[in-house]
Amino acid sequence: MQACSQSNRHHPAQLSALSLSIPVAMGYVPLGSVFGFLLVQAGAAWWLAPLMSIFVFAGSAQFMAVPLLAAGAPLGTLALATFIINLRHVFYGLSLLHRLPQGRCARAYLVWTLTDENYSLFTTLPGGTPAAQMLRIGALNHFWWVLGTLIGALIGAQVSHALAGIDFSLAALFAVLTVEQWRASKQFTPIAIALAAYALACWLVPGQALLASIALSLLAGAAIVRRKRPNPTQEAA
Template structure:
């Protein structure tokens, strides 16, 4: 069984790995946002008020295409539905202070959840707000750096806007290699095809919703046997 983190671990040491990912990724978002025609202050406002990671990257081409805010909000909601399950597992360890509770709910991301669940349960409430704020701070810092670079540099974006799609493609391949289950990939392809036929302007949102529905209805697949016992 994994041992809990020692009490000597500082907040900075817990969030340092997040910073190594959030600062460069936030910089890419800020750069892409400005290069796509948005204002630097809007990129900063997005990271402060939306703070949705992959959804912010998704938002850039949607805004550039002139899609309505309602379509962007719906796509963001569907993409981030997984956070509901994250929050449910942390309900009993949220801070007692009301504003801290609401902020921690707002600022919960995949990486923050990973850091918080590595802490002993009795220590989460006292550290949750600060860890959440520091992690968002790294993302905002990266966004600011990218926005400044985007306003100063004139760099062609041919292919650069495909970075996030390429990242998800690599992750999909790695998931297939680990589980040897090709069904989710075919479901995703079929869902996007259906979305493109039903409503091309909101194909991504429809595809995400159909994939979530398929995941909820599909029976659980037994984990592959590794041939060795694990503690």
């Protein structure tokens, strides 16, 4: 009984939003700091970095925007590039429609904060998890990103040389989230599909490997779901 109670204590449903968001904070704070630092080093005012993180909150798209803004790219180019990079979030939202809160404002905010890391956390939560818990997680992770951005922007405004190497935390963060996904579902098939899809995409279209691997993973996932779906003809028989 004691062992069972100890294991339940660490179940996602029993953990606070703060506890669940700490692994994301370990990646968001240093990565946000790198973004804020780079944006200020590119010539932007320090306050633009946290402002962008508050109203955009799209990590990879924000990093992409730094050289484009430095080169004076038009807003249309920035908007199109952001749309392409974040197109995968549409599929994230579709898979979570049944778990989104009913209120318009709460639903809109949760959809807006549906980053890769938030999606990974949400899919490890039990089906009966209250929408308020998901909102708290999304808000906390948004806060970590803004906090990191502010720290990096303030540092960037004070120093004149670039920092390198800290961006390794993004890969480490995704590795931790992948392990947590496997521990929650005990299914290695999604990981195997993702690895195989990326390897195939790197071989076929190395210039668009990420987009191609996402498309291949979606096709494989749809095929698996269709194969597992019961046949109405067989059920009737």
